Amino acid sequence: MKVALFVPCYIDQFYPGVAVATMELLEKLGCTVTFPMNQTCCGQPMANSGFASASAGCDKNFIASFRDAEYIVGPSGSCVLHIKEHLHHHEEEAAATKIRQGIYELTEFLTDVLQVKELPARFPHRVGLHNSCHGQRGLHLSSMSERVLPSYSKPEQLLQMVEGIELLKPKRVDECCGFGGTFCVFEEAVSVKMGKDRVQEHEDNAVDFITGVDMSCLMHLDGILRRKQSRTRAIHIAEILNANIR
Amino acid sequence: MKVQDHASAAAAFIADEPRTDWHDETLWWVRQKRDKAAHGLPEWEQLRSWASQIKDHTLSHLDHYLEEFEKNALANGVQVHWAEDGAAHNRIIHNIIRNHSIQRIVKSKSMLTEECHFNEYIREQGVEVVDTDLGERIVQFRNEPPSHIVLPAIHLKKQDVSETFHEHLQTEKGNNDPQYLTAAARVHLRDKFVHSELAITGVNFAVAETGAVVVCTNEGNADMGTHSARVHIACMGFEKIIPKAEHLSVFLRLLARSATGQPITTYSSIFRKPRPGQEMHIVIVDNGRSRQLGRPDFRNSLKCIRCAACFNTCPVYRRSGGHSYHTAVAGPIGSILNPNLDMKANADLPFASTLCGSCSNVCPVKIDIHEQLWKWRQVLVKEGYVAPAKKLGLQGMAWLLAHPAVYRLAGKTGRWVMRRMPFLVNNRLNPWYKQREMPTPPAQSFRDWYLKNRKS
16 A cells, blocks of 8 residues: 655654654555655644635645645644645645545554554553544544543554553543644643643653654653653654564 | 733733642533533433534524514513613613612623623612622622633632622631531522512523523522512523524523533523513623624534533633633633624634634534634734734744745754754743753754665
């Protein structure tokens, strides 16, 4: 299966290891993975700040990068949701539509398209799962505590295939971490307070790692963890699913 | 006085962290009660769909149902008034009070009167109106607005209430026993009820086919106020209309469960006609609702039944308090309603959210609240209600990300600077760094890695 890898800008710049893990994992599972070299950003930082109208250049670049891809996979629920909901371009609407329909967040691609039943992964640690809102409530990667519907979780389903892992949930299973894009700086006080509260619940579970499908939430939580010199670290789910620690 | 924007007011609220934790945990407890009540009904999602459809239908035929309601209310012997805005609403009520030369006036909870700033207005006219909802009476004593539409004094602890009652009701100083304080309020309010000549109430639902209004309270204060009063004035925003009485079987089941987790409010009173000798008025208010109805992206915000489930679930509201929203209706629903009332004054509110989407999930009438927050952001930027520095920054960012070579150079330079001269980033001008570490910048980007490891 041919996959075009979508690497969100901040992962490209700050967390290349997450993209490497995503690529290696997809290759292990038999995919041919390419990385369109001119991609930059999905446009979400502008759009969520009210500047969707200013991101036409960015949208056009995204369409040019991915117009020929059959499957587009990215290790971020939030960026993928943005493309699914908001990628449009007046000159390229057909190509934009094809992209909106062909883009997947990594874990949903693994469970729904590749239908992965087992993984050659081992990660002998206590791990707390953070449900990132856009993946959960936007892409429906898992059931939500507010809704009266059957319960399921695609990220959890995959993590349970990892040998040696001990999965732990925080008390509030799906409360937002407070990252929120530019919210994290324009509403700094609330953002940090929300993050501190999330971190505390995971630390109460004495986890070694907090994981999730969005590195942006994890970057925020990791910044708080490191400031308080916690022994807990944040790690992207792709790095766990690709790990083979003996 | 300049109103503080949400971010600054929230920062001031959070400065008292133990109190913030208490506020957050108290409202989270209410959210959990709501979850338990919702999960107790297998047909919960079906009820939400019905409620949403009834409201959608009603909003599309509002002219018809409003006229039907007025016709039936008039036939019941009720006087109906139409108010274009808050000022007209206030004047109409003041005129009724003046015509009767009435002094003793009680009011049960009505967020509409808060929206119209009725309390301030009527005080300036030299008329005293006593709020009879316990929480509202507390904030009225303190000369504060409610901080929550269902739990008006939720920002206060029992110690605060004790001090307020000591000052106004001469209770024992330092006695924080809730039972003692409630008993004092009961004695005080009982006197107001018994001597009330005119009672103002809000309206939860107005039934077009019968001309009746439904008022839901837990304290029975709306009923006690109206029982002895010779004049009853019920105030409603025009979106409170529902077509049929049978629709109450959907809304009454959803309202209290969503609000507090109760199966139904303690009192759900239906007022259809004045009792013999009593005079009954209904004031129907527009105050910007027609304008909101005309905005396709935002019209369905008028489906709101004011349960406040979105307040209780909102992680931002729980940690910033209702007053940080500087409007009568706070929380996520307030943030999509208030820009319609005054775009400039409320331009900060749609940004007071992480867009986590929990509000839309708990909404009993399925308002797409977080999507409307996103859409309001687009409108506010287009209309120019955004700080110039933010505008410049985001336009610069948009340009950079539209040019791959510039993006790569900026990324490489940025990472180099962060590694060699971290003080340029790790300083007090950087709001991220204030309470969080910056990510550790790697020497190479993923693209660099890909070129070396897969492209060759």
